[in-house]
Amino acid sequence: MIFHGYFRSSSAYRCRIAFNLKGVGYDFVSVHLRKDGGQQKTPGYRALNPQALVPTIEDGDFRLTQSLAIIEWLDETQDGPKLMPADADLRAEVRAFAQIIACDIHPLQNLRVLDYLKANFSAQQAALDAWCQRWILDGLGACEALLARRARSTFCFGEEPTLADICLVPQVFSAGRFGADLSAMPRVRAVAEACEALPAFIAAQPRNQPDWEA
Numbered sequence: 001m002i003f004h005g006y007f008r009s010s011s012a013y014r015c016r017i018a019f020n021l022k023g024v025g026y027d028f029v030s031v032h033l034r035k036d037g038g039q040q041k042t043p044g045y046r047a048l049n050p051q052a053l054v055p056t057i058e059d060g061d062f063r064l065t066q067s068l069a070i071i072e073w074l075d076e077t078q079d080g081p082k083l084m085p086a087d088a089d090l091r092a093e094v095r096a097f098a099q100i101i102a103c104d105i106h107p108l109q110n111l112r113v114l115d116y117l118k119a120n121f122s123a124q125q126a127a128l129d130a131w132c133q134r135w136i137l138d139g140l141g142a143c144e145a146l147l148a149r150r151a152r153s154t155f156c157f158g159e160e161p162t163l164a165d166i167c168l169v170p171q172v173f174s175a176g177r178f179g180a181d182l183s184a185m186p187r188v189r190a191v192a193e194a195c196e197a198l199p200a201f202i203a204a205q206p207r208n209q210p211d212w213e214a
């Protein structure tokens, strides 16, 4: 399997965690989002992923984009621990939690959005950080409220990591990058800490990737 990603990409980070939890290996192809004006924008990469975003996977002739689709596909086609609960209600709750992050937080802090704000609205770094913090705190605040209404568990939805945890950890990492203060979110922080102790999550960290740059 070929995995096209970038060390700092949250969406690629999600997939790396899923690969590691499932115990599935891959050949990594680095797509540097800054170098050469953004390698994701080259015709070659666009032929793989018309959105010009990472991640993309290739498995023989099969190509797939969108991290949540990739993770669910991995879960359904590969051996290893299940990343989605068997119970339909719980599975839907896990998807709803993951989508808060993947659909409603992450897109607002994506590189192309921040570049657009800089180029078209003259936004400086402080304004961009404030923008990101605004949406991260809003979305993770909702995640905290969802967790707080459940009985305490090690991971978001029980004693095994699911898609919810896979999305949460990279988003907590991004919160740190953009200076969002999560001190009012004890449940989010406790889950992230529990995940960060697992080898699958540690190996997926940006600093442990071959394309990592300080």
Ligand SMILES: N[C@@H](CCC(=O)N[C@@H](CS)C(=O)NCC(=O)O)C(=O)O
Binding pocket: 008, 009, 010, 011, 012, 033, 038, 040, 052, 053, 054, 055, 065, 066, 067, 068, 102, 110, 111, 112, 113
């Ligand atoms: N919803 C997509 C988001 C993919 C995405 O936005 N990837 C970012 C990195 S996390 C990217 O490639 N950005 C490049 C750009 O903005 O030009 C997914 O979950 O895969």
